[in-house]
Amino acid sequence: MAFEVPKINYSGAIKEIRLGKKEPPIMVGGETCYPFHLFEGSMPNLPRIAMEVYDSMPDNWPEAAVEPFKDVMGDPVKWARKCVTEFGAQIICLQMASTDPNGLNRGADEAAETARQVTEAVDVPVIVWGTANQEKDTEVLRKIAEVCQGKQLIIGPLEEGNYKKIAASAIGYRHMVIASSPIDINLAKQLNILLTNMDVPENEILIDPTVSSIGYGIEYCYSVMERIRMAALTQQDEKLQMPIICNVAKETWKAKEVKISSREAPELGDEKKRGILLEAMSATVLLLAGGDVVIMRHPEAIRLVEEIIGELAG
Amino acid sequence: MAQAQIHKFNIRFLPDDITVSVSEGVTILEAALAAGVNINTRCGGVGTCGSCRVWLKEGKVRSKHSARIKEADFKRGLRLACQSHAVSDVTVEIPVVKANSTAASRSLSSGRRETSILAEGWAFKPMAEKIYLEIQPPTLEDNQADIGRLRRSLKQRGIENLAIGHDTLKRLPAVLRESSWNVTATILAEEPSDILVLLESGDTSGNHYGIAVDIGTTAVRAQLLDLTTGTTIAENTAYNRQADYGEDVISRIAYSRRKLGMEKLQQAINETLNYLIDEMVSHSKVDKAGISHMVIAANTVMIQLLLGINPESLRLSPYVPAIDILPQLKARTLGIDLPEHVYAYIVPSVASYVGGDIVSGITGSGIYQRDNISLYIDIGTNGEIVAGNKDWLVTAACSAGPTFEGGGIKFGMLAASGAIEGFELEAAGGTPEIKVIGDTAPAGICGSGIINTVATLLRIGVLGQNGKFIPESGCHRIRQGADGLEYLLADASLSEHGQDIVLTEMDIDNFIRSKAAIFAGCQTLIESVGVNLEDIDDVIIAGTFGSRIDIENSITIGLLPDLARERFYFIGNGSLIGARLTCLSQDLYRDGLKVSEMMTNIELSENNTFTSNYIASLFMPHTDHHKFPSVEIGR
Numbered sequence: 006m007a008f009e010v011p012k013i014n015y016s017g018a019i020k021e022i023r024l025g026k027k028e029p030p031i032m033v034g035g036e037t038c039y040p041f042h043l044f045e046g047s048m049p050n051l052p053r054i055a056m057e058v059y060d061s062m063p064d065n066w067p068e069a070a071v072e073p074f075k076d077v078m079g080d081p082v083k084w085a086r087k088c089v090t091e092f093g094a095q096i097i098c099l100q101m102a103s104t105d106p107n108g109l110n111r112g113a114d115e116a117a118e119t120a121r122q123v124t125e126a127v128d129v130p131v132i133v134w135g136t137a138n139q140e141k142d143t144e145v146l147r148k149i150a151e152v153c154q155g156k157q158l159i160i161g162p163l164e165e166g167n168y169k170k171i172a173a174s175a176i177g178y179r180h181m182v183i184a185s186s187p188i189d190i191n192l193a194k195q196l197n198i199l200l201t202n203m204d205v206p207e208n209e210i211l212i213d214p215t216v217s218s219i220g221y222g223i224e225y226c227y228s229v230m231e232r233i234r235m236a237a238l239t240q241q242d243e244k245l246q247m248p249i250i251c252n253v254a255k256e257t258w259k260a261k262e263v264k265i266s267s268r269e270a271p272e273l274g275d276e277k278k279r280g281i282l283l284e285a286m287s288a289t290v291l292l293l294a295g296g297d298v299v300i301m302r303h304p305e306a307i308r309l310v311e312e313i314i315g316e317l318a319g
Numbered sequence: 320m321a322q323a324q325i326h327k328f329n330i331r332f333l334p335d336d337i338t339v340s341v342s343e344g345v346t347i348l349e350a351a352l353a354a355g356v357n358i359n360t361r362c363g364g365v366g367t368c369g370s371c372r373v374w375l376k377e378g379k380v381r382s383k384h385s386a387r388i389k390e391a392d393f394k395r396g397l398r399l400a401c402q403s404h405a406v407s408d409v410t411v412e413i414p415v416v417k418a419n420s421t422a423a424s425r426s427l428s429s430g431r432r433e434t435s436i437l438a439e440g441w442a443f444k445p446m447a448e449k450i451y452l453e454i455q456p457p458t459l460e461d462n463q464a465d466i467g468r469l470r471r472s473l474k475q476r477g478i479e480n481l482a483i484g485h486d487t488l489k490r491l492p493a494v495l496r497e498s499s500w501n502v503t504a505t506i507l508a509e510e511p512s513d514i515l516v517l518l519e520s521g522d523t524s525g526n527h528y529g530i531a532v533d534i535g536t537t538a539v540r541a542q543l544l545d546l547t548t549g550t551t552i553a554e555n556t557a558y559n560r561q562a563d564y565g566e567d568v569i570s571r572i573a574y575s576r577r578k579l580g581m582e583k584l585q586q587a588i589n590e591t592l593n594y595l596i597d598e599m600v601s602h603s604k605v606d607k608a609g610i611s612h613m614v615i616a617a618n619t620v621m622i623q624l625l626l627g628i629n630p631e632s633l634r635l636s637p638y639v640p641a642i643d644i645l646p647q648l649k650a651r652t653l654g655i656d657l658p659e660h661v662y663a664y665i666v667p668s669v670a671s672y673v674g675g676d677i678v679s680g681i682t683g684s685g686i687y688q689r690d691n692i693s694l695y696i697d698i699g700t701n702g703e704i705v706a707g708n709k710d711w712l713v714t715a716a717c718s719a720g721p722t723f724e725g726g727g728i729k730f731g732m733l734a735a736s737g738a739i740e741g742f743e744l745e746a747a748g749g750t751p752e753i754k755v756i757g758d759t760a761p762a763g764i765c766g767s768g769i770i771n772t773v774a775t776l777l778r779i780g781v782l783g784q785n786g787k788f789i790p791e792s793g794c795h796r797i798r799q800g801a802d803g804l805e806y807l808l809a810d811a812s813l814s815e816h817g818q819d820i821v822l823t824e825m826d827i828d829n830f831i832r833s834k835a836a837i838f839a840g841c842q843t844l845i846e847s848v849g850v851n852l853e854d855i856d857d858v859i860i861a862g863t864f865g866s867r868i869d870i871e872n873s874i875t876i877g878l879l880p881d882l883a884r885e886r887f888y889f890i891g892n893g894s895l896i897g898a899r900l901t902c903l904s905q906d907l908y909r910d911g912l913k914v915s916e917m918m919t920n921i922e923l924s925e926n927n928t929f930t931s932n933y934i935a936s937l938f939m940p941h942t943d944h945h946k947f948p949s950v951e952i953g954r
Binding site (some may be wrong): 165189190191192194195198199202242 | 783784785931934935937938942943
């Protein structure tokens with residue numbers, strides 16, 4: 006009797022979502038199989054990488070991360086343009102770090118103005134990511150939603166404690182939302198149910214399962230993402246069939262192993278390579294777990310991950 | 320050098336107007352306990368629960384500041400009784416809400432519904448039997464010893480291998496002779512051999528009673544049984560007086576480790592039992608000397624405290640009780656005021672939090688006799704769950720918290736007079752129709768009232784599936800309160816204590832945690848033996864709280880599994896039913912021993928599947944709506 010490769014019987018599919026308004030459309034999701042299990046199903050859209058842009062001058066970045074952006078840091082518009090024109094970014098993720106109440110604590114109006122300028126400067130889809138301070142994010146993200154009406158931004162994070170008001174603005178001004186929950190499949194699903202109860206369309210939600218860098222508990226993130234995909238694809242759990250987004254760059258580049266100099270810790274090897282590799286490897290792990298969009302920083306790390314995606318899909 | 324003089328102060332408690340004199344340094348709470356005044360405490364008097372609030376009316380106290388009391392209230396004289404002691408004569412007032420919620424004078428309502436899903440096929444043959452014997456007096460020809468003659472007579476009645484106590488032996492010759500050899504023997508079924516517990520003159524077989532008791536953490540329920548007919552001739556319920564030293568088992572365990580703590584707890588339960596017994600005896604005009612036996616069913620902590628056995632190991636991993644099957648003990652040695660010859664049978668325990676109350680309930684409900692798979696749920700502070708049939712039984716306990724009994728709820732109270740129980744509302748904008756137990760002015764809300772309220776608000780869209788209010792629903796009774804959003808249940812002008820009665824989001828959070836623990840416990844237990852919830856044939860709801868709940872609403876909020884409604888049965892206090900039946904039947908006594916050995920305990924506290932199921936249940940009805948096909952919410 007001929008040997009037959011055992012195959013998983015999938016009964017569900019990930020929702021296919023269009024990000025932004027760019028033509029031809031930037032699509033994510035749509036998988037009918039586990040990540041890169043192309044012998045069992047299809048991935049009509051390969052995972053996408055969004056490039057980070059900070060709304061203010063970052064501090065405490067390792068030299069390796071500063072280098073590619075030295076000339077544009079502090080100017081988010083130029084930074085975003087550089088990412089698109091020079092590094093070929095398909096998606097921009099504007100990190101609203103300056104609004105953090107524990108930092109510069111910039112107001113919502115100023116933040117919204119920055120977001121408006123960036124979205125007007127580039128033609129790729131723009132993700133706007135707050136600081137995960139629930140109260141401040143509510144204020145800032147709502148204002149951005151209003152000021153950038155019609156731009157079809159992807160805004161987040163929306164958490165259990167603040168999803169209502171931000172989602173209401175997102176519906177009103179036609180943006181998509183990122184539903185963020187703390188590394189738990191049930192909490193992820195509950196938030197999606199709450200959002201859809203508010204009439205946020207199911208194909209305008211991305212799941213942020215909360216991720217970390219390698220070395221900082223990525224195994225937990227991996228398991229939860231894997232379980233979300235299993236529920237979505239094999240248990241027809243429609244409230245978990247949204248694409249997954251992973252905000253991983255800022256986790257990797259703040260790791261001690263990336264920041265410490267080669268002089269202080271020669272056993273960790275070359276400073277520059279270290280950060281790039283940690284970012285690329287962490288992102289790869291998350292793609293293997295089911296990530297559809299990874300938010301990354303370093304052009305070299307991005308190149309490595311794109312290469313891996315190409316090989317896995319090839 | 321002269322000893323420093325110890326001051327004494329009078330503490331007067333309002334509204335009861337009871338005054339007690341105490342030494343300096345004694346807390347207001349301790350003074351209240353000494354005076355027999357009820358002040359609520361859940362933490363055992365360590366200042367963490369914030370429930371023992373009193374208003375200082377006159378005099379001076381010294382108090383530790385507590386995060387539980389707002390500065391403004393502190394200035395107005397609100398204090399925690401456990402954190403305050405008098406430095407002059409003082410008058411304090413116990414807030415009326417709290418006073419009512421624990422006042423022992425209020426009658427506890429017993430279950431409204433009982434069904435006939437009980438053990439079957441057992442013979443009425445009480446564990447204690449009275450047998451009238453006409454013994455042949457000795458003669459010179461037939462000079463067998465007294466005890467031999469007694470044994471011979473008993474053998475003719477089929478009773479052999481008796482153990483006879485020293486007390487009985489000492490009185491044997493006198494009783495036989497003064498009764499002209501016509502005596503009544505009281506024989507108690509026991510393993511490995513029965514015991515002759517009493518020998519009385521003449522025929523006393525008609526004066527033969529038993530007592531069945533369920534010692535609950537909150538309430539103690541007792542029945543006086545006529546052992547000649549099997550009928551229940553009196554029934555009584557009282558709050559467990561141990562509640563003065565902590566509301567739940569964990570705080571009782573903690574209290575028992577204090578100096579004289581165990582003694583106080585034992586004394587409290589003895590007082591409760593003796594009060595119940597005396598009330599029943601005097602009410603029914605029964606001769607107390609005619610009481611022959613007592614059967615006690617209780618959770619492991621209550622049993623170990625009754626017996627004076629350190630319960631510490633019950634709450635520490637690996638959670639092992641000190642005892643399971645016990646020989647019967649004389650009631651009097653346990654501090655229970657019954658005749659010398661009365662033994663108490665304590666229904667055996669299975670595991671740390673699966674006590675004799677559950678074994679008793681399973682025995683009484685007859686789950687172990689049927690082919691059908693039953694799920695037995697005793698919903699309470701500690702939720703106990705059993706699943707199985709005649710071939711297997713598994714059990715688990717899950718800590719649901721006190722919300723079902725009104726604990727952890729701002730205006731929570733037991734299902735006593737004044738508790739809001741019924742709640743109906745057609746549309747978000749309307750005014751609810753509430754039903755209060757005893758048809759009086761409302762004072763608070765009980766667990767079943769919370770189920771009905773939450774289910775209704777959920778159904779009409781005033782409450783989200785995550786238990787958060789939806790102000791956009793157009794419900795004008797939602798408002799901002801001290802603890803976040805709250806729903807106005809009853810206006811101050813209608814309430815007993817002149818305060819608005821509200822249900823807060825924080826209350827609902829606590830409540831959802833309780834319901835999630837019960838549901839996830841059932842799910843985890845059932846699935847651990849490879850059975851699905853849908854495969855359950857019968858669901859038996861036990862417990863006083865359980866007997867009051869509305870099945871439809873309980874399914875709507877995801878407390879109970881979504882099964883055909885006719886599969887649900889209410890058994891009321893299963894533990895007491897089992898204790899009564901055990902007292903009445905040696906068959907069931909032996910079945911109970913078998914049941915306790917048949918049960919496999921599944922520990923949920925360190926079980927990953929349970930944790931995941933629990934988080935999935937922290938949503939109404941559930942994160943997985945496929946589990947609740949008949950519930951429309953969130954579709």
